[in-house]
Amino acid sequence: MPSGALSYETATANHPKKENEMSTTFEINILKNGPAICKGSLIIKDADGKIILQGEKAALCRCGASENQPLCDGAHARIDFQG
Numbered sequence: 001m002p003s004g005a006l007s008y009e010t011a012t013a014n015h016p017k018k019e020n021e022m023s024t025t026f027e028i029n030i031l032k033n034g035p036a037i038c039k040g041s042l043i044i045k046d047a048d049g050k051i052i053l054q055g056e057k058a059a060l061c062r063c064g065a066s067e068n069q070p071l072c073d074g075a076h077a078r079i080d081f082q083g
């Protein structure tokens with residue numbers, strides 16, 4: 001079951017976002033054999049809701065080897081991650 005630590009919301013017909021809640025463009029680029037690069041207005045929280053990163057860019061680990069989860073610490077290169 002997902003922890004909910006990483007989530008997003010979209011507007012729906014029943015719950016439209018107000019103008020001041022509108023998101024700017026958010027982009028995720030999956031790097032071959034590396035992390036997912038996220039760009040946009042980011043707030044990443046841990047399972048307890050503590051903000052672990054707030055900024056405009058983040059590299060999320062896809063290989064599982066990072067010692068700084070959910071962020072990439074470069075370990076994908078050490079383990080020769082393929083994906």
Ligand code: FES
Binds near residue numbers: 060071075
């Ligand atoms: S993708 Fe970089 S450490 Fe996992």
